[in-house]
Amino acid sequence: MNKNKEQLLNKRYKAEKRFRLYGQSAIFMALLFLTIFIFKIFSTGYSAFQKTWLIVPVTFDAELMMLEQNPSKEDLKDADYYDIALKSMADLDPNANEDQENELKRMVSYFFEREIKRELLNDPSLIGKTKDVYLTASDDLDQVFKGNYPRDLPEDQRRVTDYQLKIFDQLVELGKVESKFNLSFFTYPDSREAELAGIASSFMGSIFSILVCLMIAFPVAVLAAIYLEEFAPKNRFTDFIEVNINNLAAVPSIVFGLLGLGILLAVFQLPRSTPLVGGITLSLMTLPTIIIACRASLKAVPPSIREAALAMGASKMQTTMHHTVPLSMPGTLSGTIIGLAQALGETAPLILIGMVAFVNTIPGSPLDPAASLPVQIYIWAESAERGFVEKVSACIMVLLGFLIIMNLFAQIIRHKFEKKWS
Amino acid sequence: MNLILFTFIVLLGFTSYYFGRRKAYTIQSTNKRLTALPQFYGYYLAIWCAIPAFIIFSLWAIFEPTIVKLLILSDYSNQGYLDDELNLIYEKTKALSRGQFTGEITPFIEASAEKYLSLRSIAQSSKAVIVLSIIIASVAYAYKKISSNSKTREPVEKFFKAVLFTASLAAILTTVGIVFSLIFQTIDFFKVIPLFDFVFGTHWYPAKAFVRDSSEALDPTMYSDTFGAVPIFAGTFFIAFIAMCVAIPIGLMSGIYLAEYASVKVRQYAKPLIEILAGIPTVVYGFFAALTVGPFLKEIGNSMGLDVSAESALAAGGVMGIMIIPFISSLSDDVITSVPQSLRDGSYAMGATKSETIKKVIFPAALPGIVGSILLGVSRAIGETMIVVMASGLAANLTLNPLESTSTITAQIVVILIGDQAFGDPKTQAAFALGMSLFLVTLCLNIVALRVVKKYREKYE
Numbered sequence: 001m002n003k004n005k006e007q008l009l010n011k012r013y014k015a016e017k018r019f020r021l022y023g024q025s026a027i028f029m030a031l032l033f034l035t036i037f038i039f040k041i042f043s044t045g046y047s048a049f050q051k052t053w054l055i056v057p058v059t060f061d062a063e064l065m066m067l068e069q070n071p072s073k074e075d076l077k078d079a080d081y082y083d084i085a086l087k088s089m090a091d092l093d094p095n096a097n098e099d100q101e102n103e104l105k106r107m108v109s110y111f112f113e114r115e116i117k118r119e120l121l122n123d124p125s126l127i128g129k130t131k132d133v134y135l136t137a138s139d140d141l142d143q144v145f146k147g148n149y150p151r152d153l154p155e156d157q158r159r160v161t162d163y164q165l166k167i168f169d170q171l172v173e174l175g176k177v178e179s180k181f182n183l184s185f186f187t188y189p190d191s192r193e194a195e196l197a198g199i200a201s202s203f204m205g206s207i208f209s210i211l212v213c214l215m216i217a218f219p220v221a222v223l224a225a226i227y228l229e230e231f232a233p234k235n236r237f238t239d240f241i242e243v244n245i246n247n248l249a250a251v252p253s254i255v256f257g258l259l260g261l262g263i264l265l266a267v268f269q270l271p272r273s274t275p276l277v278g279g280i281t282l283s284l285m286t287l288p289t290i291i292i293a294c295r296a297s298l299k300a301v302p303p304s305i306r307e308a309a310l311a312m313g314a315s316k317m318q319t320t321m322h323h324t325v326p327l328s329m330p331g332t333l334s335g336t337i338i339g340l341a342q343a344l345g346e347t348a349p350l351i352l353i354g355m356v357a358f359v360n361t362i363p364g365s366p367l368d369p370a371a372s373l374p375v376q377i378y379i380w381a382e383s384a385e386r387g388f389v390e391k392v393s394a395c396i397m398v399l400l401g402f403l404i405i406m407n408l409f410a411q412i413i414r415h416k417f418e419k420k421w422s
Numbered sequence: 423m424n425l426i427l428f429t430f431i432v433l434l435g436f437t438s439y440y441f442g443r444r445k446a447y448t449i450q451s452t453n454k455r456l457t458a459l460p461q462f463y464g465y466y467l468a469i470w471c472a473i474p475a476f477i478i479f480s481l482w483a484i485f486e487p488t489i490v491k492l493l494i495l496s497d498y499s500n501q502g503y504l505d506d507e508l509n510l511i512y513e514k515t516k517a518l519s520r521g522q523f524t525g526e527i528t529p530f531i532e533a534s535a536e537k538y539l540s541l542r543s544i545a546q547s548s549k550a551v552i553v554l555s556i557i558i559a560s561v562a563y564a565y566k567k568i569s570s571n572s573k574t575r576e577p578v579e580k581f582f583k584a585v586l587f588t589a590s591l592a593a594i595l596t597t598v599g600i601v602f603s604l605i606f607q608t609i610d611f612f613k614v615i616p617l618f619d620f621v622f623g624t625h626w627y628p629a630k631a632f633v634r635d636s637s638e639a640l641d642p643t644m645y646s647d648t649f650g651a652v653p654i655f656a657g658t659f660f661i662a663f664i665a666m667c668v669a670i671p672i673g674l675m676s677g678i679y680l681a682e683y684a685s686v687k688v689r690q691y692a693k694p695l696i697e698i699l700a701g702i703p704t705v706v707y708g709f710f711a712a713l714t715v716g717p718f719l720k721e722i723g724n725s726m727g728l729d730v731s732a733e734s735a736l737a738a739g740g741v742m743g744i745m746i747i748p749f750i751s752s753l754s755d756d757v758i759t760s761v762p763q764s765l766r767d768g769s770y771a772m773g774a775t776k777s778e779t780i781k782k783v784i785f786p787a788a789l790p791g792i793v794g795s796i797l798l799g800v801s802r803a804i805g806e807t808m809i810v811v812m813a814s815g816l817a818a819n820l821t822l823n824p825l826e827s828t829s830t831i832t833a834q835i836v837v838i839l840i841g842d843q844a845f846g847d848p849k850t851q852a853a854f855a856l857g858m859s860l861f862l863v864t865l866c867l868n869i870v871a872l873r874v875v876k877k878y879r880e881k882y883e
Contacts, residue, residue, distance in 0.1 A: 012775055019777035023679025026672045030696045030751070033744045040714055041706070223589030231583060232590070243869075244593040250798060250868040251861065252805020254832050255600055257839075258857040262603025266845055284596045291593070317579040345703025348807035348832070352839050374705045374808075381709045381812060389713065396706050403701060 045393025051182035052137040052145040058088040059130040109136040139194035139387030194387025205370030212279020217286040225294035249288035257349030273354040273369035282343040293335020297328040330417035334410035341406040347374040435472040442467030458575035466574040470564035607854035623650015626818035653820040657828035661739045662803035668743025673750030681758035700748035708812030711741035736824040738814035757791030790878040797871035807832040
């Protein structure tokens, strides 16, 4: 009998251990996913912050550029750079035939003409001389240099030809290929060519959308929260508003996209693809988040504060505006930032209102067509070119960086400025 | 022009605030008692200055285009034009007056354009004059009215309260907006496609609707077998099911562990780390699923001799499950921690081990809250868009094989509406009908879940 009891007890203890282990492994699994995730993004993305340049000697031949003697600055701007650009690429292999010259030209980006022009405009005395100029390598060669390109594929299955690889390897041996920090990733707008694509346009689109969202959602949400928490009578209508808010917080984001499309674009005729419409759509989504955060922090202000103000003869409105609301601001602000961080990562509603259009200019106002960072991720992820894979990861890194900063900021505001009532 | 007028109204508002307050100070200096603080006199005047002006301003903005259009088209009224033609004439007139007109300019339209421009300039200047005179009249009236014993605080506070109330209506307006944006397109859709075909049809092939020439009349029989949503609904619930298979065990167990076992230190670090998973944008999960998980599953499947699609339901559902883990874990963590300690103590006193207490006492007590959190997770899984768009297929297969590709409501909405949409096309309307069904399903789930959680909270508070 005693032995039986002991067995039973052992069994129960084992069950206890097992259960604990399940819990631990669940946590472990969740954290493992997170780690794999972050690792994967970083390992594919970090290389996008480097860009491969070919160093090509360029002879600034005045005759080829159609320049007269002693050209002015204007003449230099209007000069023809295409021929010298073409010639300097062709000169990499003196024995090249016409097809091969074409292939040589495709080793660099189609910006090569502009890069050469910039060099001369910086230093007009170069005319007639030869200088090594840094030219952006094509995205495929960029990938070759970074070691991401399957060189052993049969030639007809890759976009880089054997001939290009041969010349490229010669250049590498001569030290004429260099990898430098990819500044253009941050300063260029989107492009169809992976080596020239940057996040500047989508970044500005995101900023404008978030600003519009903040300017609409924050005041409306705070005012609504003040009303509901401090003034609203307890009745059916107030309950109805509350049910609405809680429900809106859980409505799928794509439904807000349909709202933007069906009301903002179709009925109010606002311009498509613009951060203005995107921001309004996002603000409707963020509204419940901020209202809930603001109400929670209004609730956390102890009644004694209100009673003290009322006892001093302040009206209800004065009590609320002068005492309760300022004391609740840290909580409200951190809730707002978290809501904005969510809005910043939102993609589906923006796709529906057309912010997925290809935009190769940097938007200057909320009324210009634009993409946003998450939409840029989507656009690039759908592109077939190999060069875009690392761009997507790098864009994700930038986006995650912003989200982390915003969340940290929210934490700091909460911990530093929030009063602890005890 | 509007912007200048707007700024002007705002500036005048500030000035009248200043004047109101100064008048209050003057009254005070004559040793009379004020009934409110001086700034309330300022607010009072500022409100009187700005609000009537803004009302006129916005009414003008709403009615001006209609009136101008009526006036322009009155020239053509007895020439027997149809409504559509008149609209076209008006559009041409507007385009010409903006200098964006391409095409042949007839003298008629040129005349109308000139008339349009002059009408617009008359309208603009009369608007400015009327708004300004309204401001002057109302400010003068209010300025005269305020005296030592006039009430200023009450109306000002009433006004502020009305503003607060209006703001709180935003939530209702958003819901109404959602319903309105969905319902009209949905009704139009069901005029062409019978409801029965939509709910019970098994072929979803909206691309077919594209082939139609827009000049042809709508022929409903063309669309039979095009908009049967069963594969879409099935795919949606199937992917959500896979997601929940991943999210429920992991989320629930980590919630239990964090609430009952974890030391303060582990909890302090593990909880925010898990919640990072909820903060990652879904498009990032989508990229991860499409780039890493999909090919990985395909490779494993191929090595086992299985035919796995690179865009399998399993990849999308599994990654979606990872995304939902933190929702379930933190909600069930909250629910479990709010179970009263007395229940635990009672169970321990009877000799139960910790796991027995959790399984037999705490879990049943927390069950309603946990069910609520799972329902919220399901609602999120059904409404999730980007992961499915990027990682699962876009062709609607009716299948229960997790290794094949399926499509969901959200993915189809995106597929249909990406790029240019033609309103009035059954294909576009189909997206809204799908949106409507998505909204209704998630609405039911949310309301049930929120009610369950609320009931549960009330039980222990």
